[in-house]
Amino acid sequence: MRVSAWGLVMANGSRQAAWEFFGTELKRRREDAGITQVELGARVFVSGGYIGQFEQAIRKPQLDVAQRIDEALQTDGFFERLWRKLIKEQRFAxxxxxxxxxxxxxxxxxxxxxxxxxxxxQTPAYARAIYFASNPLARDEYVEEMVGLRMxxxxxxxxxxxxxxxxxxxxxxxxxxxxxxxxxxxxxxxxxxxxxxxxxxxxxxxxxxxxxxxxxxxxxxxxxxxxxxxxxxxxxxxxxxxxxxxxxxxxxxxxxxxxxxxxxxxxxxxxxxxxxxxxxxxxxxx
CATH class of the missing domain: 3.30.870.10 (Endonuclease Chain A)
Known part of the structure; x- marks a missing residue:
């Protein structure tokens, strides 16, 4: 799967599938560069085990790690852009x-x-009161969406x-x-x-x-x-x-x-x- 397939992943798959795409691309590009998980981990200041978990979509890297992966694998910002796309479309802050x-x-x-x-x-009513306390002018639809996510x-x-x-x-x-x-x-x-x-x-x-x-x-x-x-x-x-x-x-x-x-x-x-x-x-x- 190449970068051009990203749109299909987001259109037809779940968010987990999108992170699996991130992991698959990470593994492919790491192997193409002839670098082990341990070696890549040392370059981006995480353990080799963490790299393995990123590749399996068990854990999601933070932005600075994605940026260091781009530097280590010389991928011209690919993983940073992918990370930002996923974060932008996520449901939580x-x-x-x-x-x-x-x-x-x-x-x-x-x-x-x-x-x-x-x-x-939290109960729905308590969560709703919390959201209205910090967003007194918020639309009901927005608050109900946030309460639904919390529930x-x-x-x-x-x-x-x-x-x-x-x-x-x-x-x-x-x-x-x-x-x-x-x-x-x-x-x-x-x-x-x-x-x-x-x-x-x-x-x-x-x-x-x-x-x-x-x-x-x-x-x-x-x-x-x-x-x-x-x-x-x-x-x-x-x-x-x-x-x-x-x-x-x-x-x-x-x-x-x-x-x-x-x-x-x-x-x-x-x-x-x-x-x-x-x-x-x-x-x-x-």
Whole structure:
């Protein structure tokens, strides 16, 4: 398959097929250059195993890696252009797209949520309130599209092969009202149901715990069967994927400190249930 076939891939295939095209082209051009995966990896500052995963469309390279591949293989910007085409047509924001891809492959996810309920646990009404809070003039159609995408992600926890999912919620997530009281009550009840059905383990870090690591940053640790662990952190309209072993080790240590400061599973569930009851009373639904 040559570059001229790209249009057919996008017209007739899925996004995964398009990334497989990226991988096929990478393998073909690497082999034409007489370079092994290990040799190419050394030139673009990733492991040979990562090159193999790019070629199999298991992982997607970040832009700077695609640019270095072009330099190493002298492909005149081919892989950068292909990468930008895929990212432009993806459904998630650019800064989150890679994290969303990895999320589906993870065998374990540990998440720290200091301000809002993480996406995998959100209800449609809560997600809708979040979007309108940041886009008060947005069209209903746009918001519903965004909510639909978020709900697609939540299906991950319904799969039989779902990852082991730990969530640490700061108590502020329970106390800061998002949307009307009924929306908050429904959201917290959903978290309780998710915990009781053993799809996630959710712990609350109380106000009384005081200062703690990673205080204001949504942080996610993802583990995989056949790849090193990765950290995703998010700020205002930006996100970072980090896989340097030393950085991941430090973030893991910070997460363990947060977990040590959290309430027990039973106490956490009781606090979430009590908060949900309070919102139901405010909404007049009890």
């Amino acid at each position: 650019e800064y989150f797209a890679h994290a969303a891809e990895l999320e589906r492959l993870a065998t374990g996810i540990c998440e720290w949520a200091p301000a809002v309920v993480p996406g995998l646990l 697609e992600r939540t299906r991950l926890l319904k799969d039989a092969a779902r990852p082991v999912y730990w969530v640490l919620l700061h108590e502020a997530v329970l106390r800061v009202q998002v949307g009307p009281p009924a929306v908050m009550g429904e959201q917290l009840e959903h978290i309780v149901e998710t915990v009781r059905s053993r799809k996630a383990l959710v712990l609350v870090v109380p106000f009384a715990a005081g200062a703690h690591p990673q205080m204001g940053k949504l942080t996610r640790l993802m583990e995989f069967d056949d790849a090193p662990p990765t950290v995703y952190t998010e700020a205002v309209l930006s996100g970072n994927l980090l896989d340097d072993p030393a950085v991941v080790k430090r973030v893991r240590a910070d997460y363990d400190l947060l977990r040590a400061a959290a309430l027990t599973p039973d106490a956490s569930l009781a606090m979430i249930e009590a908060a949900a009851e309070g919102y139901r009373r405010c909404a007049g639904t009890t």
